[in-house]
Amino acid sequence: MDLDYLQALTGGLAEEETGLAAYRHIWVVAEHREGKLLRVTRELLGRSRELAERLGARVEVALLGEKVEALAEELVRFGADRIHLAEHPLLATYTAETYTKVLAALVQEKKPEILLLGATINGNDLAPRLAQRLATGLTTDCVAVDIDESERLLLSTRPIHGGALLATMACPQHRPQMATVRPGVLRAMPADPSREGAVERAEVSLDDGDLMVKPRRVMNEFPRPTDLQEAQVIVAGGRGLGTAEGFKLLEKLARVLNGSVAASRAAVEAGWASRDRQVGITGNFVRPRVYFACGISGSIQHLMGMRGSRYIVAVNSNPDAAIFKFADYGIAGDLYQVIPALTDELKAAGVGSLT
Ligand SMILES: Cc1cc2nc3c(=O)[nH]c(=O)nc-3n(C[C@H](O)[C@H](O)[C@H](O)COP(=O)(O)OP(=O)(O)OC[C@H]3O[C@@H](n4cnc5c(N)ncnc54)[C@H](O)[C@@H]3O)c2cc1C
Known part of the structure; x- marks a missing residue:
């Protein structure tokens, strides 16, 4: 651990000195199944749009998969300004290793200040690995997300002690600020067909060596979103x-x-x-x-x-x-x-x- 990092941890450095100022914009990690966006992605986009207006930031989406470009248009209609499209055959089915690798590289390169995922089965699997890889904080299973504009802080609220209390967390010293949000908590905005957005194709370098576990088929018998x-x-x-x-x-x-x-x-x-x-x-x-x-x-x-x-x-x-x-x-x-x-x-x- 170097001195700058220690000082940053204890709040000793200004935002510019810690490099936090290099991080901008709100990102949503899109989730889709059988070619359709999950509703939680639209909900995250709706709330991100409101928060982004207050921060003077853009709403961007990380869209990973195979042959998923068609979803980009829908993401824009629901509030995204820019889509980072990562396509590869090894991203066709979610696996922790491939998604963590590709997303971590993308986030390290583009530096979003906020990164939101759905608190779904995949989101709950991916978010902690990603936070660990990015050496940042994560609040899981949130029931509200807000912003402190003056400090550009994400305020993530989640139940604690089995739901007896609600706690609001912030991550002032590390970026991106990460949260997973429970499906159904946020309100999606209606689709706006007149919205326009950019699609940026991301470089993906993956091979079989990146997979410890190979998915063979997806079984619908397992619990599905209610x-x-x-x-x-x-x-x-x-x-x-x-x-x-x-x-x-x-x-x-x-x-x-x-x-x-x-x-x-x-x-x-x-x-x-x-x-x-x-x-x-x-x-x-x-x-x-x-x-x-x-x-x-x-x-x-x-x-x-x-x-x-x-x-x-x-x-x-x-x-x-x-x-x-x-x-x-x-x-x-x-x-x-x-x-x-x-x-x-x-x-x-x-x-x-x-x-
Ligand atoms: C940490 C924590 C987390 C919790 N999380 C949840 C949660 O996620 N969801 C949840 O629901 N609760 C949760 N609870 C429990 C919650 O506090 C309440 O105890 C629970 O919601 C009460 O359920 P109820 O309204 O069905 O029962 P009661 O409070 O017992 O109400 C029953 C109602 O039925 C009415 N009634 C009775 N007979 C009839 C009749 N014949 N016709 C019409 N009305 C009738 C009564 O007048 C009464 O208003 C949590 C509690 C704690 C401490």
């Missing part, structure tokens, strides 16, 4: 259901509305719904057009995961339940009467979907 992230209508149940049987009522309503079923943590812990259905700070973050909260009291931990919903409809037998303060529509009543009546009404009205 459909809650994409659902336009969610019917969620809580402890107020009283039994696992109660979820059958919610499934019927969800079917009529072409929606998905979710649960509070209390319902998951009671064994009435699987863990991947949980909404909240320690579960999924969702943004449907309509969220039905049935027999859910409205704890802060649950609200954090669903407050981005366009409309919230609450059904609760307690007229003073906290959920009614956040709901756009509230029905004070027994869900065992309300939900079947609502399902029948919607069915009779021929409402196939609320989208």
Whole structure:
């Protein structure tokens, strides 16, 4: 460890002296599957656009893969100013070794000041390796990202102590500042077909020696991102259901509305719904057009995961339940009467979907 590095660590050097000033612009690492961008990439672009305006910076994207150039146009429409395109047959399927090698070289050459990834299975695998290779800090699994314009600092907020507290982290002495952000937390901006951006092709030097593990095929049997992230209508149940049987009522309503079923943590812990259905700070973050909260009291931990919903409809037998303060529509009543009546009404009205 040299003296300059030690001084930089302890805050002893100005930005120019540490070389931090050479780092500019916000980068998003694009994620795609079967030729389609994951929604989290569009969400990261939307937030990066807002932060970049405040920093006077560009939004750039690292797009790795094989024959993925067609995605560049879509990335520009969703907010990117420049795409760094790295194509190679060994990038066709994600592997930690190849993606880390190519991205580390690209970042070392281009010097982005902020680097954002989705907190997905691949993002969670890639980000720590990359941070280690780049000798910088990383905040994982963030539920908010903001900026301190005066110091050009990324402020990354994540749950700690199992979701009991939220902590905001900053990385003042190293670049790039890295964070992974949970899918569903940020809002994507609508596609703008008039946007223009540049595509820069990156040199990729990879050979079989870079692979310790060779992917042979991708198996869809393994866990996929839950459909809650994409659902336009969610019917969620809580402890107020009283039994696992109660979820059958919610499934019927969800079917009529072409929606998905979710649960509070209390319902998951009671064994009435699987863990991947949980909404909240320690579960999924969702943004449907309509969220039905049935027999859910409205704890802060649950609200954090669903407050981005366009409309919230609450059904609760307690007229003073906290959920009614956040709901756009509230029905004070027994869900065992309300939900079947609502399902029948919607069915009779021929409402196939609320989208
Ligand atoms: C660190 C930490 C992390 C957490 N993370 C999460 C999380 O990610 N997600 C989450 O959901 N929770 C989370 N929790 C738990 C959270 O604090 C609440 O305990 C939980 O959300 C309560 O679930 P609930 O609303 O289903 O149950 P309750 O709070 O028990 O509410 C049940 C509601 O049902 C109503 N009700 C009862 N009978 C009927 C009926 N027949 N018809 C209509 N309404 C009825 C009641 O009036 C009541 O309002 C977390 C807690 C901690 C400490």
